[in-house]
Amino acid sequence: MIAQRVATALVRMALIVSAVLWLPSRGFALVTAPFVLLGAWEWSRLAGIGRLPARAAYVLLVAAAGVAAYVAEIALALAAVATVCWLAAPAWLMMHARDPRPGPPALRSAMGLVVLVPAWAALVALHEGAGGRAVLYLLVLVWTADTAAFFAGRRFGRRKLAPAISPGKTQEGVAGALTGGAILAFAFAAAGGMRGNQMLIFVSVSLLTVLISVVGDLLESAMKRVAGVKDSGTLLPGHGGVLDRIDSVTAAAPLFATGMMLSGRLS
Secondary structure (H helix, E strand, O other): OHHHHHHHHHHHHHHHHHHHHHOOHHHHHHHHHHHHHHHHHHHHHHOOOOOHHHHHHHHHHHHHHHHHHHHHOOHHHHHHHHHHHHHHHHHHHHHHHHOOOOOOHHHHHHHHHHHHHHHHHHHHHHHHHHOHHHHHHHHHHHHHHHHHHHHHHHHHOOOEEEOOOEEEEEHHHHHHHHHHHHHHHHHHHHHOOOOHHHHHHHHHHHHHHHHHHHHHHHHHHHHHHHHOOOOOOOOEOOOEOHHHHHHHHHHHHHHHHHHHHHOOOOO
16 A cells, blocks of 8 residues: 555656646646546535536536636636635634534535635646746645654644544644745745845745645545545545645645735746
């Protein structure tokens, strides 16, 4: 099982890095779109949409929304709106922990649109406006935070973060994620010649991105618990579904893109 997980992760990372660094922005948009649509298929299941035609229609709706956002060039506006929603998500998660009733499928389906479409739009806008290195930094930031959280939680974890939603996550794990993210952010900023306030803003945006990535993970965990499933899908051997791999990025991408835009590094 471990070998299978490692092999899947290495192949996935190689494909992602190649797409991020070597493809033009339009090609990057086309290559990443299927992952969003696969995520939409999985989300439809978590949302309680049972019939296959209805699930297919939901995927088409997500696709149409993504195309409309791309053609209308409103990616950054969508990212900003999604950022506000993600900043409000912890309050929803706390209410959900107290009252874990699933809610109507229509509401959960609408949540999927907010989760998936702005994230893809933000990644494409980031690629177009700041280049592949910025997208790769965001992804490495999330991967670093996830890895640091895992090892810090395993070694030092005592206090549960959200036991009713994701029993394995701890406050110490979040501290580890922030520590790993801070080290990476300072190193990247220094290597890029940032100094003073410029570095402070960049590191602050990065740390907020790490925090919101945890919220993205928790939201998907809440959806899975409501649906009564362990994984969002079975597409990736040893890793579950697509949503299980991109849940942190769905929250991190809009916030990071919005932060880059507000700091004048993305237009």
